[in-house]
Amino acid sequence: MDFYVITLFPEMFESPFRGGMIGRAIEQRILAIHPHPLRPYGLGRYKQVDDAPYGGGSGMVMRPEPIAAAIDAVCAGHPALWKVLLTPQGEIFNQALAREFAAKTEGILLIAGRYEGIDERVRSMVDQEISIGDYVLSGGELAAMVVIEATGRLLAGVLGNPDSLKEESFAERTLEYPQYTRPEEFRGMRVPEILLSGDHAKIRAWREAEARRRTARRRPDLLERRKF
Ligand code: SAM
DSSP states (O other), X not given: OEEEEEESOGGGGSSTTTSHHHHHHHHTTSOEEEXXXXXXXXXXXXXXXXXXXXXXXXXXXXXXXXHHHHHHHHHHHOTTXXXXXXXXXXXXXXXXXXXXXXXXXXXXXXXXXXXXXXXXGGGGGOSEEEESSSSOXXXXXXXXXXXXXXXXXXXXXXXXXXXXXXXXXXXXXXOOOOOOOSOSEETTEEOOGGGGSOOHHHHHHHHHHHHHHHHHHHOHHHHXXXXX
């Protein structure tokens, strides 16, 4: 699966995906990340991509023409890309959206903003607007990386053991159950006896109950949503 990113800072994408499972997936050609620099589409001698906001106000706003030209250039060879604008005003990204994105086999184009944001007219050129949370970043690059990481690990062949996707947090709209490894006792805290019992049916029941209890305590909103 191909992820294209229109960005003023393509070099930001060089190291984060070099290691780990996404790095391996890139080597295995399960996915590819193509940062597409915005600057060459800038206007005039100085390749300007921003300008002062109409109506006044602080900061600069990204002009629509360079972004439109970059979108056209990327989509010329890949017309079916799903175009996503990264903005704190978008739909909040979550595991369900990551699953939807992982099914977009034609690939995804992510557009990372900077400055005070992007000219409103760019919104008409995209399929979806996504936010990674209710806070404001300086740019969309980190948001693009979050989307790529969360989506990429769901692609077939990326995780060593695909079963882990079934049990992890949000898979069933609950948080994951508590996990333990060696040693059996650490600073006076013991691993729950049931996990040492070898009784797999009981262990499964314990984990389900713990996942529900933990979710009710920490994220009751997830259980509420599950009712609908
Ligand atoms: N002035 C804008 C506003 O209040 O909505 C915020 C602009 S922000 C400083 C610059 C860029 O960072 C945005 O265009 C967007 O691409 C990216 N960005 C910031 N926060 C984000 C978030 N929570 N999710 C996704 N992208 C975000």
